[in-house]
Amino acid sequence: xxxxxxxxxxxxxxxxxxxxxVTAYLENRGFEVDYAADGITGLHLAVSNSYDAIILDxxxxxxxxxxxxxxxRTEARRDTPVIMLTxxxxxxxxxxxxxxxxxxxxxxxxxxxxxxxxxRSIIRxxxxxxSKEILTIGDLTVDTATLSVT
Numbered sequence: 001x002x003x004x005x006x007x008x009x010x011x012x013x014x015x016x017x018x019x020x021x022v023t024a025y026l027e028n029r030g031f032e033v034d035y036a037a038d039g040i041t042g043l044h045l046a047v048s049n050s051y052d053a054i055i056l057d058x059x060x061x062x063x064x065x066x067x068x069x070x071x072x073r074t075e076a077r078r079d080t081p082v083i084m085l086t087x088x089x090x091x092x093x094x095x096x097x098x099x100x101x102x103x104x105x106x107x108x109x110x111x112x113x114x115x116x117x118x119x120r121s122i123i124r125x126x127x128x129x130x131s132k133e134i135l136t137i138g139d140l141t142v143d144t145a146t147l148s149v150t
Contacts, residue, residue: 012042039063
């Protein structure tokens with residue numbers, strides 16, 4: 001599946017090898033990727049730019065992923081979809097991440113193809129893509145692609 005227009009993703013990850021792998025893979029798949037190695041820089045990029053999705057590590061120097069996500073949601077009032085990508089795998093960690101404002105939670109180690117699928121899915125849901133269908137309700141016909149009614 002190739003994306004039709006470039007989607008911008010912010011990767012906030014302190015492990016350089018993981019960051020390089022994710023960045024190279026997503027760029028090869030048509031994404032535009034910005035990168036931050038710590039929470040403070042990541043938060044600055046997230047509020048200064050417009051992204052279609054954010055991939056956020058939980059354990060970061062400067063400011064952890066939970067605090068970054070909280071500040072994005074409460075102080076910056078950003079609704080950019082966030083996928084937490086972390087080695088922390090307890091149920092409490094997952095619940096905390098999701099309740100803090102993450103939209104998805106993926107545990108390391110992970111398959112890069114699964115991360116890509118989750119990024120595409122979260123962007124699609126956030127943008128509210130409408131299926132291209134014709135609905136017929138009684139005498140009315142609704143084209144969901146053009147939002148026209150006949």
